[in-house]
Amino acid sequence: MAAPIAYSLIATDLDGTLLRGDDTLSDRSLAALARVADAGAQHLVVTGRPAPRVRPLLDDLRCTGLAVCGQGAQVYDAGADRLLWSITLDRELAETALGKIEAEVGQVYAAVDQDGVDGLTLIEPGYLMPHPTLPAVRVERRDELWGEPISKVLLRHPHLTDDELAATARSVVGSLATVTMSGPGTVELQPCGITKATGLALAADHLGLRPADTIAFGDMPNDIPMFDWAGHGVAMANAHPELKAVADEVTLSNEDDGIAVVLERLLGGTAQAQYGPLTLSIEP
Template sequence: MSPVRPAPVFPYKLVATDLDGTLLRPDDTVSERTREALAAATAAGAAHIVVTGRSVAWTRHVLDDLGYEGIAVCGQGAQVYHAGEQRLLTSLTMDRRLAVLAIEKIEAETGPLHLAAARDGLHGEVLIGPGYQVQDGPLASIPSTDRDGLWAEPISKVYLQHPTLDDDELAAAALRIAGDL
């Protein structure tokens, strides 16, 4: 008779997962295999935390679908959300005057930008300025013809597009021009 071996001990106390390119498939869903792996890790005693660059508003639907009730660190660390309580625990907003200054500096060298701004909070609607090409997703977008209106309320993110520069070229220019801000 062979000895009974104890179940292997899970070596980690915490499993932190990003969403895009990690937990999520390209269609924004979580596979059954990933669900099973997370369930096995938590059953073995590990805590699971979601850490993502997405704002809470862009993250909530994924967490709801997953049945996730823990803590999520969102918006590049600017927001902490308790999914079980559906409550924003902390949220740091952008300095709107500094954002406007950075945009003015960038536009002085690159020409006009197409802009959008995400409002702070659980719902985080995105105000879309003229010319900005909206990405499909679950978040409500609100067209705005008033550029100053983009900064009228606390914001968590500013999105930039340029009519001729691609994303990499614009990011490099923005870093060079306003990276110190």
């Protein structure tokens, strides 16, 4: 019989957390997640990526259950390839919010994730995808971004840092949208009040699990609500300082299999023969 694990729900961000920099999963991470499943726990991806951009990774993880996508705006059933729940960002409010931001910082470059399991990522002229491996469709004019329902807007500024752009956006957007920062070059506007915790709570309730049953892993400020909701929050060594400040512990980086290190420790096993000695996580 597999050893029990202290948490029944393992919630992991993808970029900068479970995935390596080249968008791949290590054998060690896959093995740790397989052991978690054998022990009776569930793995739940909780990501800013929209559902269509997550499907190939869920296939790699052999996931046929739920995933939280779009910064919590979507709960996706991988097995049925459908959204159990989704909420869209009002396009007029999004355009107004974008205008307020540009009034403060000058021109920004925008992209949108369309709603739905087959929604496209549209990018306006000048916008550079932070993840060049992700597919996107370039439009000729900004007004073409608003043609179909959207789950979020992605913003980039030619000179400001992500922290600077996010801070300014929060100061002027108000209740028009929620502003998040989810990775290098990724400041986002999403429906007001919607965070990763929103989708995680809905998915956990669907699975009959509670915050106390949950350990969450992340690397960016958009993971803070997820950490606030979960029973235990683990930041990666490469995480943003704001997330490390609220984490219960800090593990190794995504490149060094930080998630696997923690899961192996929780399972009480050892991966020393195959992967070398385990490294305990470091308290912040």
